[in-house]
Amino acid sequence: MGGATTREQIVEAADQLFYRQGYEHTSFAAIAQAVHISRGNFYYHFKSKDDILGAVIAARLDARRRMLKQWEAEEADPLGRIRRFVEIVVTNRADIQSYGCPVGTLTTELAKLEHPALDQAGGLFTLFRAWLREQFTRLGHETQADALAMHVLAFSQGVATLAHAFRDEDFIRREVQRMHHWLSRYAADPDSATGAVPDDTASANA
């Protein structure tokens, strides 16, 4: 913190504020107050608010990439790596309950604003999707790897959204257990686990 560049401080403060208050709702004045610099001076470091957003997303992408690299280093087993991802909602339960998922909420907001940086923010989802897909591929589920990656992503988004809405920590832990259980089944025998739908599946519907 002490040795951080002014630019880095701005990005970090903006990151936090965008996460907690949303992008549009966060004004330059609020960021300036957080970094203790004057409002007009932003334009020495960034040429617009969108520019700050771009830097924030880039920083988040960097941080996530580093996180995934570390998981890969600490966990050789692909299944263990996937479990690490599943555990995120527990690890970050405090922030998630207060502010939701940083990736999901930002993407949703930028979509509603029709903001040009939406694609860049979508890269955060794509990053996790590709990483999970690779882990499932290594597990031997090559053909379904992408669908499984999406399923795990959907799990985390669903849990984050509801944990945020109801501020329910027990719910998070229950759902994580459920997902761990499903992963165990799926790793042992893909066909036995719920969701390994045969190719027809006309409709189990009413």
Added chain:
Amino acid sequence: MGGATTREQIVEAADQLFYRQGYEHTSFAAIAQAVHISRGNFYYHFKSKDDILGAVIAARLDARRRMLKQWEAEEADPLGRIRRFVEIVVTNRADIQSYGCPVGTLTTELAKLEHPALDQAGGLFTLFRAWLREQFTRLGHETQADALAMHVLAFSQGVATLAHAFRDEDFIRREVQRMHHWLSRYAADPDSATGAVPDDTASANA
């Protein structure tokens, strides 16, 4: 449409705009343009923007309640009713892919704004949660009914968020099939279905 009150027209237009563009991002000017009335004249019908939001949420609650009532009338089987809920993400796939879930995105936005109407909007989640809980109770899963209701809610939120981010209709259908499959298993034998975690479950984690 033709016979609708000006007030009703305002609420309907605001509902659509809040959904598509977000609450904060939607200005009075935008609503006025949609309803073809003058901007300043809003305050004859509503005393503030928050007041419009309150009316929009109330209208959404009404509509959802009517929808659930209709499901109950058309579908006597609790399992069939739950499947109807699961099918929402398919039925509304176009809007969901374009704008996300109306309940989830509104709740998330109001939370970030620290808006007083957040609790009111949370009532939309609570409505579905209680309704699903009752269906699971009738299915005989009384003790787990609330947890199961939350699980189904999380499913819908996760699917909506990702379908929105990736605009992927096939993903929606896959996940819906997966959920139908899980429901079939769970209804037949709760212990066999993934997620029926025993009470200890120290850690399936690595």
Added chain:
DNA sequence: CATCGCGTAGGACGACTGTCCTAATACTCC
């Protein structure tokens, strides 16, 4: 026809927003 009141139009208001400009400061190297 006159009166009343509901509904509307359109502009004015202060407060904010992101942006830009200019003057002053801090720091570095000769």
Added chain:
DNA sequence: GGAGTATTAGGACAGTCGTCCTACGCGATG
């Protein structure tokens, strides 16, 4: 110490926001 660059402060700008006010149109009632 002085010159030059890097960084900052603070105000001015035009635009938009939610809000409020006043005057006008219009239909019903007497």
